[in-house]
Amino acid sequence: xxxxxxxxxxxxxxxxxxxxxxxxxxxxxxxxxxxxxxxxxxxxxxxxxxxxxxxxxxxxxxxxxxxxxxxxxxxxxxxxxxxxxxxxxxxxxxxxxxxxxxxxxxxxxxxxxxxxxxxxxxxxxxxxxxxxxxxxxxxxxxxxxxxxxxxxxxxxxxxxxxxxxxxxxxxxxxxxxxxxxxxxxxxxxxxxxxxxxxxxxxxxxxxxxxxxxxxxxxxxxxxxxxxxxxxxxxxxxxxxxxxxxxxxxxxxxxxxxxxxxxxxxxxxxxxxxxxxxxxxxxxxxxxxxxxxxxxxxxxxxxxxx
Amino acid sequence: xxxxxxxxxxxxxxxxxxxxxxxxxxxxxxxxxxxxxxxxxxxxxxxxxxxxxxxxxxxxxxxxxxxxxxxxxxxxxxxxxxxxxxxxxxxxxxxxxxxxxxxxxxxxxxxxxxxxxxxxxxxxxxxxxxxxxxxxxxxxxxxxxxxxxxxxxxxxxxxxxxxxxxxxxxxxxxxxxxxxxxxxxxxxxxxxxxxxxxxxxxxxxxxxxxxxxxxxxxxxxxxxxxxxxxxxxxxxxxxxxxxxxxx
Numbered sequence: 255x256x257x258x259x260x261x262x263x264x265x266x267x268x269x270x271x272x273x274x275x276x277x278x279x280x281x282x283x284x285x286x287x288x289x290x291x292x293x294x295x296x297x298x299x300x301x302x303x304x305x306x307x308x309x310x311x312x313x314x315x316x317x318x319x320x321x322x323x324x325x326x327x328x329x330x331x332x333x334x335x336x337x338x339x340x341x342x343x344x345x346x347x348x349x350x351x352x353x354x355x356x357x358x359x360x361x362x363x364x365x366x367x368x369x370x371x372x373x374x375x376x377x378x379x380x381x382x383x384x385x386x387x388x389x390x391x392x393x394x395x396x397x398x399x400x401x402x403x404x405x406x407x408x409x410x411x412x413x414x415x416x417x418x419x420x421x422x423x424x425x426x427x428x429x430x431x432x433x434x435x436x437x438x439x440x441x442x443x444x445x446x447x448x449x450x451x452x453x454x455x456x457x458x459x460x461x462x463x464x465x466x467x468x469x470x471x472x473x474x475x476x477x478x479x480x481x482x483x484x485x486x487x488x489x490x491x492x493x494x495x496x497x498x499x500x501x502x503x504x505x506x507x508x509x510x511x512x513x514x515x516x517x518x519x520x521x522x523x524x525x526x527x528x529x530x531x532x533x534x535x536x537x538x539x540x541x542x543x544x545x546x547x548x549x550x551x552x553x554x555x556x557x558x559x
Numbered sequence: 560x561x562x563x564x565x566x567x568x569x570x571x572x573x574x575x576x577x578x579x580x581x582x583x584x585x586x587x588x589x590x591x592x593x594x595x596x597x598x599x600x601x602x603x604x605x606x607x608x609x610x611x612x613x614x615x616x617x618x619x620x621x622x623x624x625x626x627x628x629x630x631x632x633x634x635x636x637x638x639x640x641x642x643x644x645x646x647x648x649x650x651x652x653x654x655x656x657x658x659x660x661x662x663x664x665x666x667x668x669x670x671x672x673x674x675x676x677x678x679x680x681x682x683x684x685x686x687x688x689x690x691x692x693x694x695x696x697x698x699x700x701x702x703x704x705x706x707x708x709x710x711x712x713x714x715x716x717x718x719x720x721x722x723x724x725x726x727x728x729x730x731x732x733x734x735x736x737x738x739x740x741x742x743x744x745x746x747x748x749x750x751x752x753x754x755x756x757x758x759x760x761x762x763x764x765x766x767x768x769x770x771x772x773x774x775x776x777x778x779x780x781x782x783x784x785x786x787x788x789x790x791x792x793x794x795x796x797x798x799x800x801x802x803x804x805x806x
Contacts, residue, residue: 268698269690276657276693448651451613452711456668457638466664470655 294546300539308355317346319353350506368426373433381441421500474551481544485537561587566619592752594762597772642712643721648704669715681710702733722754759803
């Protein structure tokens with residue numbers, strides 16, 4: 255049990271010896287299938303790099319992200335000491351991008367924690383309860399769905415006040431309805447199945463059935479959907495920042511940076527382009543990761559193994 | 560043990576109303592194995608679903624173990640007394656729950672606390688090796704899955720098992736194993752069976768008495784000895800037996 259090959263055999267066994275062993279084993283098999291997808295690994299690599307950059311931002315940044323130097327403003331790419339140039343106030347763009355990863359991750363994490371959970375709760379309860387509960391919850395969902403996302407977020411931010419927390423809240427409020435729809439559709443197919451009938455016959459109540467039997471089957475498709483939506487969430491946050499309703503200056507949020515660079519875009523294109531490239535890279539990474547996760551987590555594939 | 564009088568089950572109301580079962584009456588004695596035979600769509604499974612509360616719209620009288628049932632709500636005593644084995648073992652096990660989780664949860668819901676020892680005992684009871692304990696349904700064969708489903712039904716030590724075509728989704732060789740297992744379990748645990756099947760030989764092997772159903776009605780109740788000697792009275796039963804013998 256102390257060589258790599260025997261660990262592998264232990265993980266790949268088809269006769270696990272304990273609960274944790276079985277869990278680890280199925281996790282490892284998922285990892286193996288994920289690892290065989292190079293594009294998904296590429297996406298995962300970018301996101302891990304992003305995480306590390308956010309963690310060590312103060313060490314990695316070559317300059318103070320707030321330090322202004324008006325005699326040194328709008329320097330082009332490749333300027334000694336400022337590889338990505340400087341912005342309109344002479345601040346180092348690379349340092350601001352590195353500092354901005356924290357804000358991006360903060361937004362993405364908060365939205366990813368709020369929106370899918372809310373959607374899952376609403377969707378599964380509506381789908382399992384049926385009747386008027388279903389009608390009421392789904393009509394509320396429809397009302398939220400009927401608004402264009404950014405416009406609704408704008409209205410929320412305008413009502414709550416500008417700022418990064420309110421931007422997160424506004425994006426979450428506009429992001430949950432699609433999750434509720436997915437969760438409800440999945441619940442409708444699951445709730446009439448024999449294994450739900452069987453556990454009802456053992457005397458299980460609706461909450462146990464929803465949480466222990468329906469959620470595990472909905473979560474994998476939700477995770478996939480969330481990672482695919484992450485790109486949209488980052489873009490929405492950047493859009494709010496761009497419109498001046500998200501992060502406020504001097505915060506180095508990427509959307510806000512583009513917004514500042516817009517004024518010089520014809521003469522000094524790199525000021526707006528560099529944060530744009532950062533947004534593009536992270537969005538792409540989340541999309542690739544989502545594609546790979548779909549292959550691993552999709553329960554329809556899992557069944558036919 | 561089971562008393563059914565003038566049972567009607569229907570689905571939907573108004574124009575769409577479908578009467579799945581009409582005026583069905585039969586008795587099953589304690590420890591007996593009773594069969595319901597008929598073509599698909601004759602309403603035999605619907606009777607089981609009405610008993611378990613899965614088909615909510617019914618009228619008439621159902622009494623199990625001296626307990627009259629009403630509507631689609633069932634209480635803890637009912638779940639403790641009556642359990643069901645479903646037709647398709649590929650659909651009756653949660654795809655993300657291991658055998659251990661399936662049996663453990665059933666035992667927990669039935670109010671047992673010595674779950675570890677009981678899970679092992681259930682696996683022994685249904686003839687599954689202990690190495691299957693932590694496997695997931697997709698790692699098991701059809702016959703093994705059906706054994707898990709039977710173990711789950713036995714978790715609460717019920718008195719009555721409702722069997723909804725428990726072997727029709729399985730290979731012929733596995734069918735015999737499962738039927739023998741069910742016969743053994745009935746002897747060991749003193750169970751009462753109500754078994755639904757479209758397969759006369761299976762019913763003839765498993766049951767002492769049977770009811771023949773045709774388009775929602777019970778046309779005849781007879782002994783298995785009558786079945787074996789081909790002494791059915793109703794022309795439909797004679798036809799059914801004739802077809803089955805011809806095969």
